Amino acid sequence: MAKRPGGELATRPLHFIWIADCSGSMSIDGKIQALNNAIRESLPHMRSVADENPNAEVLVRALAFSSGAQWHVSQPTPVDEFKWNNLAADGVTDLGRALTMLAEQLRIPPMTDRALPPVLVLISDGEPTDEFTHGLQMLMAEPWGKKAVRIAIAIGEDANLDVLQKFIGHSEIKPLQANNPEALVRHIKWVSTAVLKSASAPASQVTGLPPDQNVPIPTPPSAAYPQAADDVW
Incomplete structure (x- = not known):
């Protein structure tokens, strides 16, 4: 531990x-x-990254949205204790409601001013069916919403890339496209390892970042995959 x-x-x-x-x-x-x-x-990959940086306490939770939104894992859970229970699919795509609920949790309190920038990972295959813009405005009005590392993964060709790009909010960071299960695994592993590692680095190691970006984003796996026989989405 640093003295x-x-x-x-x-x-x-x-x-x-x-x-x-x-x-x-x-x-x-x-x-x-x-x-x-x-x-x-x-x-397991997330736990390994967390173990490598004892100065960051990685706390994981999950928010699900369909007809409305609800916390799938409501409490910030230490990554060593975090377990994933399967989600089920049904209903519409109330992304705006999800972002509003997220904004409520990124206020101070319950957040503290000494936290590291949060990592927010949005995964969607469609288009919002509610007022997405209002939810995004509420999220960005919170300091930790604006400072967060925001990553988006598009599942299939029907995902609204413009919406995902607005959520990301940085022109140099693009939504990741997953047209098959293998690509989805690759993207999620990248977010939960490379991005998590950058976000958990001490601030003293971060220099020369673009404006409005306080965490270096590593080079992602290619966001564009050629159409292939195994592209099922």
């Missing part, structure tokens, strides 16, 4: 939040099963 006047450097919380589309279209062609499997497979 500083007065004692050891205190552990800082890093909130990692999955925001998962559970609308009815996610039940088609095994999308929701693939999402459940990919997140579950990512957990």
